[in-house]
Amino acid sequence: MRRLKLLLGVFLAVLIVACGGGGDPGTNSTSSTIPLFTTAPDTLTLAPGASQEFTIGGGKAPYSAASDNSAIAIVWVNGNLLDVGGVAAGTAGVTIRDSAGASVKVALTVSGSPAKDLYTTAPSGITVAIGSAWAQTYSIGGGTGPYTVTSSNTLIATVAMAGNNYIVTGVSAGTTNILIRDSAGGTVNVSVSVAVSSSGLTTQPPHPVTWVSVRLVHQTYLVGAGNWADTATSTAATWPLYLCRA
Structure with a gap:
């Protein structure tokens, strides 16, 4: 019996040491460190x-x-x-x-070449018209890539990166600022004015137009008109007559 108790005691002692001793179970005596x-x-x-x-x-x-x-x-x-x-x-x-x-x-x-300052091919101030058809594209160079470009007011103009180029698209009339930044903290600013035509009309009708050639007094003109259905009100609308010299 004494031998059995002795063996049992030795077994329990070995088990306690293997499990980390009888200290606080919430404390881990070892710590894992991420290498430098x-x-x-x-x-x-x-x-x-x-x-x-x-x-x-x-x-x-x-x-x-x-x-x-x-x-x-x-x-x-x-x-x-x-x-x-x-x-x-x-x-x-x-x-x-x-x-x-x-x-x-x-x-x-x-390298043997000195660093170039961050630059863009856009002038310090640009003017764009509203719509993706009139978007303007410029390039970025110098500084330390990669580059980021942001618009301070996306309700006026948006900007999108395409490689080392960026595309400025007018959204509504007004002014905003484009900030170009490289990964070393260099910055370049471009002021953007978004304008509409003086007539208040878009430069081209948004719907197909039928054009007819008309000859008047030895001059040839293009006359066109178009129409579309207003899906919101289910009423028909007609574009005004267009007259352009050919």
Whole structure:
């Protein structure tokens, strides 16, 4: 019997140790830590004078970073933000470290071409008419891609990106502002005026028009008219007569 109790006691002791002891069951004595990382790619290319910002995470804060050739590239850390800047053409290694001694490296190449400022092919102020048929397209370059473009008032004009181009479409009469931004924080503003024709009419009828050629006093003109059904009121409406010199 004493031997049986002794064996049972040994078994229970082994079981308690295997389950983490008899401490507070709500406390985990081990912790899982995410390894040190950065959103910067393993290899990075910058132009002289250009800089990019990345994030540092995981590991154990605080973080630090150093360039092995400050004549080529410089780095600085603010909290969990890492900024890398190109100085002159060449290559340099950037090492990011946490307070536990873990490190991540980035191979940096600084190209020989100086950085161009962010720019757009649009002038500082543009005028567009209402409707997608009169939308205007411009390009973006320089700075650091990718780019974003936003309209300060989409009730006046909307803007859509297509690669490094953007399309401005007038919605209603008024003025708004287009803000172009690159990933390094550079910005360019374009003022947009949306106008309607002086007659108050659209530049072309929204429904099919029948055109007839008429010759009057040795001059040829195009005469046209159209009609459509107003589906909201089920009444017929007719476009006024059009007269254009051919």
